[in-house]
Amino acid sequence: MVDDPIASLADAVLTAGERALARAMRTIDDDADRGLRLLERLYPYTGRAYVVGVTGAPGAGKSSLVDRLVSAFRSRDARVGVVAVDPSSALTGGALLGDRIRMQRHFLDEGVFIRSLASRGQLGGLSRSAAGTVRVLDAAGFDVILIETVGVGQAELAVSRLAETSIVVVAPGLGDDVQASKAGILEIGDIFVVNKADRPDAGAAVRDLQQMLALGAPVRRRPRGGHGGHHADPGDRSLHDVSSVAQGGASDGPWTPPILRTVATRGEGIEAVVEACDAHRGWLAYAGRRDERLRRRDTEEVRALIDAAIRARVDALATEAQADASGAPRVSPYAAAEALLRRVLID
Ligand SMILES: Nc1nc2c(ncn2[C@@H]2O[C@H](COP(=O)(O)OP(=O)(O)OP(=O)(O)O)[C@@H](O)[C@H]2O)c(=O)[nH]1
Ligand SMILES: [Mg+2]
Numbered sequence: 001m002v003d004d005p006i007a008s009l010a011d012a013v014l015t016a017g018e019r020a021l022a023r024a025m026r027t028i029d030d031d032a033d034r035g036l037r038l039l040e041r042l043y044p045y046t047g048r049a050y051v052v053g054v055t056g057a058p059g060a061g062k063s064s065l066v067d068r069l070v071s072a073f074r075s076r077d078a079r080v081g082v083v084a085v086d087p088s089s090a091l092t093g094g095a096l097l098g099d100r101i102r103m104q105r106h107f108l109d110e111g112v113f114i115r116s117l118a119s120r121g122q123l124g125g126l127s128r129s130a131a132g133t134v135r136v137l138d139a140a141g142f143d144v145i146l147i148e149t150v151g152v153g154q155a156e157l158a159v160s161r162l163a164e165t166s167i168v169v170v171a172p173g174l175g176d177d178v179q180a181s182k183a184g185i186l187e188i189g190d191i192f193v194v195n196k197a198d199r200p201d202a203g204a205a206v207r208d209l210q211q212m213l214a215l216g217a218p219v220r221r222r223p224r225g226g227h228g229g230h231h232a233d234p235g236d237r238s239l240h241d242v243s244s245v246a247q248g249g250a251s252d253g254p255w256t257p258p259i260l261r262t263v264a265t266r267g268e269g270i271e272a273v274v275e276a277c278d279a280h281r282g283w284l285a286y287a288g289r290r291d292e293r294l295r296r297r298d299t300e301e302v303r304a305l306i307d308a309a310i311r312a313r314v315d316a317l318a319t320e321a322q323a324d325a326s327g328a329p330r331v332s333p334y335a336a337a338e339a340l341l342r343r344v345l346i347d
Helices: 006-013 018-030 031-043 062-074 096-101 124-140 156-159 176-186 204-218 271-283 289-325 334-346
Strands: 051-054 080-086 112-118 146-149 164-169 191-194 259-261
Touching: 006 018, 006 031, 006 124, 018 031, 018 112, 018 124, 031 124, 031 289, 051 156, 051 271, 062 080, 062 146, 062 164, 062 271, 080 124, 080 259, 112 124, 124 146, 124 156, 124 289, 146 156, 156 289, 164 271, 176 259, 191 204, 191 271, 259 271, 271 289, 289 334
Parallel strands: 051 146, 051 164, 080 112, 080 146, 164 191, 191 259
Antiparallel strands: none
């Protein structure tokens, strides 16, 4: 049908045009039904972009790194999409402004599209938006999509499942609780970046990570087995030594996440990160691994859609119930929840 507005919006996305992209993303955010119809049309055109997640603690330097990665991929003539997801921004409002400043130089570049997603108070909603935004960019022919997300538990895990390659950014000296929370991010990291390598405690952060990776992943081969002794300390490797990229993994073996150092603000060490992405992408190209990651993205999107839909339904029902309850005899929260749950699950 020619006069179906969703169909023509889908066509506009496929033939690019920034306006269409922004409009499609807004449709997905604001109107669940139309958004789903649009995504259904775009889905067959997705799966071509290379999607990279960049996660880490607040202030670790993710945006600065993403900014440099955008330049690096642009220099290869790739069109690059950036999705900055910030679950905390509803509270602070600061990070998105920071992103804007840090990525300013790319705003006039037609080969770059940057979209910031702030929390609307719902994790499910944010994941759904992120997944939809990635789909739109993918369908529109962007070659590389970088998703920046602040490392806060659930959200970072959800968003990392949208990516083929997950980069975990760590900065030295961020304190004990951050160190502890690293345990959770070890699993999702395909590439570890110790940013702010200009700081004197960067070597310690590298050693920390090496130790935690060695403990957490006994099946992984650690080529540098010797502890202590007279070997050069790998934690003190120079910025430009990319030997750890070679550890990435043979196509038939497991992937060993490299640990790289960068000074994102000065653009140092970026090429090694891009090379590690290439290596990981090459590794994914074998034995159906990439297909597995794409399916994982699909599953994550299903989860996000269901989550958002159920939350919306629960909110609507709870509001309705509150209105109905005025003047009526009091019901326990348990009985009320059970009654509402039945309605959520049945219709
Ligand atoms: N010394 C030093 N400072 C850096 C480096 N990279 C980033 N910074 C600084 O660290 C601060 C945070 O950088 P961002 O890139 O905004 O970090 P982020 O992880 O995106 O921060 P949020 O999105 O707010 O979580 C800024 O003041 C940067 O200038 C680096 O390599 N060395
Ligand atoms: Mg940021």
